[in-house]
Amino acid sequence: MADQHANISTTVQNDDERSEPLLVVEDFAVRFHTRRGLVRAVDGVSFELHKGKTLGIVGESGCGKTVLSRSIMGLLHDPKVERSGRVLFEGRDVTHLGRRQGRSIRGTEMAMVFQDPMTSLNPVMKVGRQLTEGMKAHLGLTPTQRVESAVRLLRSVGIPSPERRMEQYPFELSGGMRQRVTIAIAMACNPKLLLADEPTTALDVTIQAQILNLLDVEKRDRNMGMILVTHDLGVVAGRTEEIVVMYAGQIVERAPTAELFNAIRHPYTEALLRSIPKLDEPSGTPLAAIGGRPPALHAIPPGCRFAPRCPYAQRRCFEDAPPLTSDASVSAAHTFACWYPVGVEIRPTGGPAVEPAVGPSAGTSARPTVEAVAR
Amino acid sequence: MLQQSELPVDANAADLVVAAFEAPDPVSSSRRSWWRMIPVAMCCLWLLLVIVGALFASRLPIQSPSAVKPIERLRGPSWKHWFGTDNLGRDLFARSVYGARVSLTVGVVSVVIGLVIGGAVGIVAGYLRGRTDEFISWVVDVLLSFPSLVLLIALVAYRGSGLTNICLALGFLGIPIYARLARAHAMTIGGEEFVLAARASGAGKLRILWREIMPNVLPTLSAYGLVSMSLAIVVEGSLSFLGLSVSVPTPSWGGLIAGGQSFIRQTPTWIILPSVVLCLTVLSLNVIGERLRRRFEVGSGG
Numbered sequence: 281m282a283d284q285h286a287n288i289s290t291t292v293q294n295d296d297e298r299s300e301p302l303l304v305v306e307d308f309a310v311r312f313h314t315r316r317g318l319v320r321a322v323d324g325v326s327f328e329l330h331k332g333k334t335l336g337i338v339g340e341s342g343c344g345k346t347v348l349s350r351s352i353m354g355l356l357h358d359p360k361v362e363r364s365g366r367v368l369f370e371g372r373d374v375t376h377l378g379r380r381q382g383r384s385i386r387g388t389e390m391a392m393v394f395q396d397p398m399t400s401l402n403p404v405m406k407v408g409r410q411l412t413e414g415m416k417a418h419l420g421l422t423p424t425q426r427v428e429s430a431v432r433l434l435r436s437v438g439i440p441s442p443e444r445r446m447e448q449y450p451f452e453l454s455g456g457m458r459q460r461v462t463i464a465i466a467m468a469c470n471p472k473l474l475l476a477d478e479p480t481t482a483l484d485v486t487i488q489a490q491i492l493n494l495l496d497v498e499k500r501d502r503n504m505g506m507i508l509v510t511h512d513l514g515v516v517a518g519r520t521e522e523i524v525v526m527y528a529g530q531i532v533e534r535a536p537t538a539e540l541f542n543a544i545r546h547p548y549t550e551a552l553l554r555s556i557p558k559l560d561e562p563s564g565t566p567l568a569a570i571g572g573r574p575p576a577l578h579a580i581p582p583g584c585r586f587a588p589r590c591p592y593a594q595r596r597c598f599e600d601a602p603p604l605t606s607d608a609s610v611s612a613a614h615t616f617a618c619w620y621p622v623g624v625e626i627r628p629t630g631g632p633a634v635e636p637a638v639g640p641s642a643g644t645s646a647r648p649t650v651e652a653v654a655r
Numbered sequence: 656m657l658q659q660s661e662l663p664v665d666a667n668a669a670d671l672v673v674a675a676f677e678a679p680d681p682v683s684s685s686r687r688s689w690w691r692m693i694p695v696a697m698c699c700l701w702l703l704l705v706i707v708g709a710l711f712a713s714r715l716p717i718q719s720p721s722a723v724k725p726i727e728r729l730r731g732p733s734w735k736h737w738f739g740t741d742n743l744g745r746d747l748f749a750r751s752v753y754g755a756r757v758s759l760t761v762g763v764v765s766v767v768i769g770l771v772i773g774g775a776v777g778i779v780a781g782y783l784r785g786r787t788d789e790f791i792s793w794v795v796d797v798l799l800s801f802p803s804l805v806l807l808i809a810l811v812a813y814r815g816s817g818l819t820n821i822c823l824a825l826g827f828l829g830i831p832i833y834a835r836l837a838r839a840h841a842m843t844i845g846g847e848e849f850v851l852a853a854r855a856s857g858a859g860k861l862r863i864l865w866r867e868i869m870p871n872v873l874p875t876l877s878a879y880g881l882v883s884m885s886l887a888i889v890v891e892g893s894l895s896f897l898g899l900s901v902s903v904p905t906p907s908w909g910g911l912i913a914g915g916q917s918f919i920r921q922t923p924t925w926i927i928l929p930s931v932v933l934c935l936t937v938l939s940l941n942v943i944g945e946r947l948r949r950r951f952e953v954g955s956g957g
Contacts, residue, residue: 353855379859387857394855399848404870413866414856465856 300371301328302505303352303473308365308375310344310351317578321347323529324365327522331472334499334506336516336537338552339526342574345509348526349475352507353390354382369473388418391466393495395478397458401450407434407461408446414468433464437494456487460494467498474499477509492519513549514556517541525549528574528585531604535614543610545621548586584619592620695946698939705936709755718746720753720906729922738928741911742918750906751929757818757900757907758936761891762884764822769829770880776830777837778868782845783860791834798831807890811899818901821894825887836879840872874951881944885937892933908933 310322322344329335337345350356352367354377367375374385394400402410411430415421421429427446434442437460450458459479466474476495480488496519499506508516516523516537523540525533525548533546544550554568572589575581584590587597596619606615708715718736724744731739738747780791810824844850845868853867888908894900895909908929915925 350851355851355854383857383859385857386855392852392855394848394852396848400852402849402853402867402871404874405866413853413858413862417862418857462852465852468856 299330301368302331302370303329303507304366304368305352306366306368308348308351308367309363310347310356311362311364313360313362314578318362319577320529320580321577322351325524325526325529325531326365327524327531327534329473329505329507329522331505332500332503333522334496334508334520336520336523337507337509337526338511338513338516338523338549340511340552340570340574342577343526344529344577345526346477349392349477349507349509353386353392353475355386357382384418387414387471388469389471390473390475391469391471393459393462393466393474393476393479396482397455397462398482400462401458403450405449406446407448407450407453410450411446411461411465411468414465418469430464430468433467434461437461437464437467437498438490439464455483456490459483459487459491463491463494463498467502470502472504474504474506475509476506478511479508480515481510481512488515495519512556513552525552528580529577530585530617531615532586532618533614533616534604535611535616539611539614543614543623545607545614545616545623546586546618547590547592547622550622551589551591584617592622594620694942698942701935701939702943705755705932706759708752709759712749712752712756715752717749717752720745720749721904722746729918729925731922732924732928739922739924741914741925747911747925747928750911751908751932754906754908754911754929755932755936757895757905758888758891758933760818761822761825762887762940765825765829765887766880766884768823768826769833769883770876772826773830773833774837774869774872774876777834777839778841778864778872780834781838781841782864782868784842788838792838795831795834795838799835803828804890804893807894808897808899811894816894816899816902821891821900825890829883829887832883833876833879837872837876840875841868844868844871875948878944878947878951881940881947883944885940885944888933888940889937 305325305327308322308325309320312319312321325344325348327335337348339345347356351361351363354374356363357379363375365375366373369385369389374382377385401407405413408427408430411433412423412426415426415429419426430446431442434445439445439457439460445453445457445461450461453461463479474495479495480491483491492515495506495508498504508520510516513523520537522536523534524531525546527548533540533544533549535545540549544553548570551568551570555570557567570589575585575588581588581598583596583598583600584593584602587593590597600619602617602619604615604617606612607621722745724740726744727736727740728742728744729740730736730744733739736746736748738751741747741750776791776795780788807824807828810827811820814820814824850863850867853863858866891900891907892909892912895907896913898913900909901907911929912926912933915922915929919926
């Protein structure tokens with residue numbers, strides 16, 4: 281166990297973090313055997329997360345972010361699902377845990393908040409019962425203790441008159457309230473890691489910020505590690521220490537949040553950022569959508585997976601897959617998988633280069649900053 | 656009561672307002688459709704009447720169902736004998752009231768047997784899938800492919816007639832139907848996010864089956880249970896008619912109808928009135944069951 285951990289810390293590129301990471305994901309891959317072939321939903325993903333930090337996983341639908349978070353939780357144990365690589369939780373390999381061990385980790389060590397609070401609560405069970413259910417299984421408290429602690433939890437997530445709410449059914453609560461309840465349920469057994477899979481996507485814009493703030497507060501109070509999965513760079517901009525951008529099952533760019541927004545390298549990240557509508561644009565400005573669709577994950581073409589949609593793609597991009605590298609002169613922590621990264625003038629002139637459809641954002645003054653996109 | 660000052664600072668007004676708007680308004684919706692409730696209300700009333708009659712038959716001020724009065728034999732309806740009398744002069748109204756006991760017992764017990772066993776098996780198959788599901792579905796298909804009346808008569812012929820055996824036989828016949836229904840619903844519910852959420856909080860298979868799947872399948876199953884209760888009552892009636900149900904002196908609806916057939920020319924009411932009672936009961940169960948079924952279908956979507 282100990283030398284296993286020593287191995288990991290040598291591969292860790294994060295220099296300013298000397299403590300043991302809470303979660304290490306190493307070359308992790310999830311593949312599904314389907315009738316149409318092998319679907320590579322997650323393909324060679326590596327990252328790590330420290331206690332009290334938040335990692336943002338960003339990407340469009342179908343990029344593998346949900347599969348990634350669910351398989352970290354061990355929710356995809358199925359003979360049809362093939363997994364490789366390692367997930368280390370506090371130095372312990374949790375990739376191939378047995379059924380009982382997995383169950384003892386879920387809820388107590390790791391917890392999850394889901395996208396849609398309308399469907400992630402059992403419609404026929406009272407809120408209080410759903411809250412105490414996990415405590416009953418994991419903590420072994422007496423019924424009175426469970427109720428007391430449930431009331432405390434509900435109050436801490438900002439639900440007024442929690443005693444009354446305990447006796448209500450989910451349909452009697454609003455969307456924001458329900459998401460607060462699911463957060464309270466996730467917190468019930470004091471997890472060390474919280475995975476929030478698009479926790480605000482199904483909510484009103486006005487409620488989104490409240491829920492994100494609540495997650496932030498809970499994370500800080502409990503010194504948890506948190507993984508915030510979203511398709512919206514704006515959500516993760518002000519609330520994460522590090523961001524991982526995924527595309528077609530792979531990490532295309534990974535950097536500390538501030539560095540990422542200072543110097544976006546990957547054209548996909550740039551395109552994601554562009555697709556956020558901004559308030560200061562004149563009305564009628566067309567939304568910058570990313571043309572085309574991600575590649576089908578059962579028939580991935582050679583070369584860079586983003587190349588067919590990339591405005592800067594060259595011939596090389598369609599032939600060789602770019603590795604995840606860093607620009608050592610700028611920052612070792614900022615890695616990206618691109619032959620012709622944005623903002624670096626190494627584009628070959630001449631040759632059968634495809635002319636960019638959209639002008640590259642060469643002017644740094646026009647580049648959106650963390651403050652500008654943060655919600 | 657919680658004091659207002661105890662509320663957290665960010666007890667957001669927006670959430671409260673949204674909650675207030677989302678809450679269903681019972682007054683306006685009931686006003687809009689109260690007239691549609693009339694048939695259902697009447698059915699409930701009838702069922703209540705039948706149930707009370709069956710439960711308290713011995714305490715009600717009605718005549719004895721077994722008192723033989725040869726002088727008053729084969730009478731039509733009158734103030735003294737509401738449904739008339741049979742060929743032994745027994746009061747047919749009293750016999751109908753006591754007959755409800757047999758019918759209701761058969762209906763309730765057979766449905767409970769089918770619902771509990773079939774429901775459990777179906778939920779397990781629908782949630783666990785895989786080999787378990789294949790095996791259970793295979794057994795269910797085999798059971799369903801038997802012609803039920805033949806199987807029923809064979810069971811009764813083998814085990815003998817009598818209330819217990821009829822209940823067991825009808826309950827057994829219901830098992831595959833409930834299993835199918837429960838399996839289909841458990842499959843849908845097993846894919847819902849709250850089941851995933853339960854797994855994410857460390858719930859095992861048993862706890863998910865019992866706490867998450869079963870409570871969500873139960874409303875649909877019990878709505879169907881009401882409908883199939885009426886079927887059980889009809890089948891019991893048919894078996895009584897064939898002389899395969901309860902033994903002769905005990906009154907049952909099917910037995911009353913069967914007994915009346917030889918005297919249909921003299922006293923047609925002997926057959927007609929118990930038939931009407933049977934019909935109304937079956938109709939009521941169907942209407943209420945159907946109503947509940949539709950309600951739960953809509954409810955599960957929202």
